[in-house]
Amino acid sequence: xxxxxxxxxxxxxxxxxxxxxxxxxxxxxxxxxxxxxxxxxxxxxxxxxxxxxxxxxxxxxxxxxxxxxxxxxxxxxxxxxxxxxxxxxxxxxxxxxxxxxxxxxxxxxxxxxxxxxxxxxxxxxxxxxxxxxxxxxxxxxxxxxxxxxxxxxxxxxxxxxxxxxxxxxxxxxxxxxxxxxxxxxxxxxxxxxxxxxxxxxxxxxxxxxxxxxxxxxxxxxxxxxxxxxxxxxxxxxxxxxxxxxxxxxxxxxxxxxxxxxxxxxxxxxxxxxxxxxxxxxxxxxxxxxxxxxxxxxxxxxxxxxxxxxxxxxxxxxxxxxxxxxxxxxxxxxxxxxxxxxxxx
Amino acid sequence: xxxxxxxxxxxxxxxxxxxxxxxxxxxxxxxxxxxxxxxxxxxxxxxxxxxxxxxxxxxxxxxxxxxxxxxxxxxxxxxxxxxxxxxxxxxxxxxxxxxxxxxxxxxxxxxxxxxxxxxxxxxxxxxxxxxxxxxxxxxxxxxxxxxxxxxxxxxxxxxxxxxxxxxxxxxxxxxxxxxxxxxxxxxxxxxxxxxxxxxxxxxxxxxxxxxxxxxxxxxxxxxxxxxxxxxxxxxxxxxxxxxxxxxxxxxxxxxxxxxxxxxxxxxxxxxxxxxxxxxxxxxxxxxxxxxxxxxxxxxxxxxxxxxxxxxxxxxxxxxxxxxxxxxxxxxxxxxxxxxxxxxx
Numbered sequence: 194x195x196x197x198x199x200x201x202x203x204x205x206x207x208x209x210x211x212x213x214x215x216x217x218x219x220x221x222x223x224x225x226x227x228x229x230x231x232x233x234x235x236x237x238x239x240x241x242x243x244x245x246x247x248x249x250x251x252x253x254x255x256x257x258x259x260x261x262x263x264x265x266x267x268x269x270x271x272x273x274x275x276x277x278x279x280x281x282x283x284x285x286x287x288x289x290x291x292x293x294x295x296x297x298x299x300x301x302x303x304x305x306x307x308x309x310x311x312x313x314x315x316x317x318x319x320x321x322x323x324x325x326x327x328x329x330x331x332x333x334x335x336x337x338x339x340x341x342x343x344x345x346x347x348x349x350x351x352x353x354x355x356x357x358x359x360x361x362x363x364x365x366x367x368x369x370x371x372x373x374x375x376x377x378x379x380x381x382x383x384x385x386x387x388x389x390x391x392x393x394x395x396x397x398x399x400x401x402x403x404x405x406x407x408x409x410x411x412x413x414x415x416x417x418x419x420x421x422x423x424x425x426x427x428x429x430x431x432x433x434x435x436x437x438x439x440x441x442x443x444x445x446x447x448x449x450x451x452x453x454x455x456x457x458x459x460x461x462x463x464x465x466x467x468x469x470x471x472x473x474x475x476x477x478x479x480x481x482x483x484x485x486x487x488x489x490x491x492x493x494x495x496x497x498x499x500x501x502x503x504x505x506x507x508x509x510x511x512x513x514x515x516x517x518x519x520x521x522x523x524x525x526x527x528x529x530x531x532x533x534x535x536x537x
Numbered sequence: 538x539x540x541x542x543x544x545x546x547x548x549x550x551x552x553x554x555x556x557x558x559x560x561x562x563x564x565x566x567x568x569x570x571x572x573x574x575x576x577x578x579x580x581x582x583x584x585x586x587x588x589x590x591x592x593x594x595x596x597x598x599x600x601x602x603x604x605x606x607x608x609x610x611x612x613x614x615x616x617x618x619x620x621x622x623x624x625x626x627x628x629x630x631x632x633x634x635x636x637x638x639x640x641x642x643x644x645x646x647x648x649x650x651x652x653x654x655x656x657x658x659x660x661x662x663x664x665x666x667x668x669x670x671x672x673x674x675x676x677x678x679x680x681x682x683x684x685x686x687x688x689x690x691x692x693x694x695x696x697x698x699x700x701x702x703x704x705x706x707x708x709x710x711x712x713x714x715x716x717x718x719x720x721x722x723x724x725x726x727x728x729x730x731x732x733x734x735x736x737x738x739x740x741x742x743x744x745x746x747x748x749x750x751x752x753x754x755x756x757x758x759x760x761x762x763x764x765x766x767x768x769x770x771x772x773x774x775x776x777x778x779x780x781x782x783x784x785x786x787x788x789x790x791x792x793x794x795x796x797x798x799x800x801x802x803x804x805x806x807x808x809x810x811x812x813x814x815x816x817x818x819x820x821x822x823x824x825x826x827x828x829x830x831x832x833x834x835x836x837x838x839x840x841x842x843x844x845x846x847x848x849x850x851x852x853x854x855x856x857x858x859x860x861x862x863x864x865x866x867x868x869x870x871x872x873x874x875x876x877x878x879x880x881x
Contacts, residue, residue: 354824398777
């Protein structure tokens, strides 16, 4: 079994830097577009055989060192009491705007309400048969709450901000419900066979440090802590959070994802020896030439030596317009790079 | 004359913290919407009497301590060789994507091509008659180039990134043309009577430190340096740039704007004694209650004492849906706060 990814997460020695790519099962792959041509996104998430099929596509095509469950961070939101459509961004209805709205939000039983997720994981573990480890994932409570309140992606998240600034008690009640939902949802993923868990805090970077600490960090920490005894590596990835590194140090994860705005060496220096790091090539680099991609990739592999463990990844999801040969060139460059001598 | 703003920019003693708001002449004001009801945005920018009228509206309505020219950062882009429409966001056509496109971009004479800007400034200086100082502004070269290449606002600015990663020589040629254009444009604003200049680097935060230094900072520094001998305070505001503070220290401005993600005390500590700071209330706070607004405003006034000079502002432009009474409550809270004892 290729366990490079798990060893790097655990800060154990590796022969070379492992790599996987956020959204590696996605629209840049012709074989993914072929499946989507006959299946809408929601059906794909809810049909275990198909979700497993697209999860494996990038393992075959790119040779990455980990698979990540094909799903969406909003899957557990639906049984909380909202409808979700994709248009193409998510639209949640009705949005959660008031104390009464928060009252109506449920903490669902995941095995009862989204069994297809765990069935997908079981199929994947059989089909992967140890080729590479399987990563499960979910949103962080703040990011899940952000979608519930706003009802969709947003530039400023005005409704969410209005709630946290104007009615923090309701915000915390909602965040507690999100945290409870995510705890049981992610625990069930581990029981089904997920070998690592990544928590996406996509919107945490919208907050300053004090608000991040109050509304995002402590709820994320609760979820991460709940997974500690499971023994699987826990990855926390907050996007655009270079201003929050001092706070993120306290999240309790095993691995911290960094986007391309924070160099790995700087991240390692500020985050300390307790964390492996994951990242952090700007996904837009994959739009340049293979030579540029290889050069920038090698630089990041070398910089990763400053961390006590390094999993190569993009700094955000791969862009749909990425030429598939460019993604292949990236994986080749990282797999071909010499393992750097660790100097954390 | 109320020169609190200019004194704070110059790190001189002030009796209380001065305040103005980014986009203070804007859609949240009923009197602005009345003007826009009979005039489109571009015509408003190009008609000195009307632009001067809306510039003064927030001085009358809110009692802020500075006026900022009503205009748009893309005004100098049109004579560079693109058409600009607002829909409602800006659309620039044709976008600048190749070396040949960069060749076609001109460095226009501002007095010949956008005389209405300087006429607006002259009218404003007469009409303000010393009530408050008048701030002129422009984009930073990187941000102007970002719009020219992308052709519109964007989440990821893929076209821009493709150019800087894949064809850095063309990117630098374009940035040089932007810098030259902005130098003469801003110098002409000062000659017409602008008493301070703010440079907006709205998209700089998309870059990591090394790319920021190469593609944004050095071109911004050139423009800021060119204004040094004019004697007017030069404000540099990069949005979402909490990860770039070590680099921004080298920009050569007099005042640095911070958005709400970087606390003023932390900014003062990392940026050092050479800069007054401007900021940094999250504009979304103005959607909460006047009590919450006043409390958060007082906290920022107090934190500003850590900087050698502090101009209160929002961390980004005021949102169109802001109740005007909330903007008034903010200005009252800041004007009513005791001048903090400086402890930089």
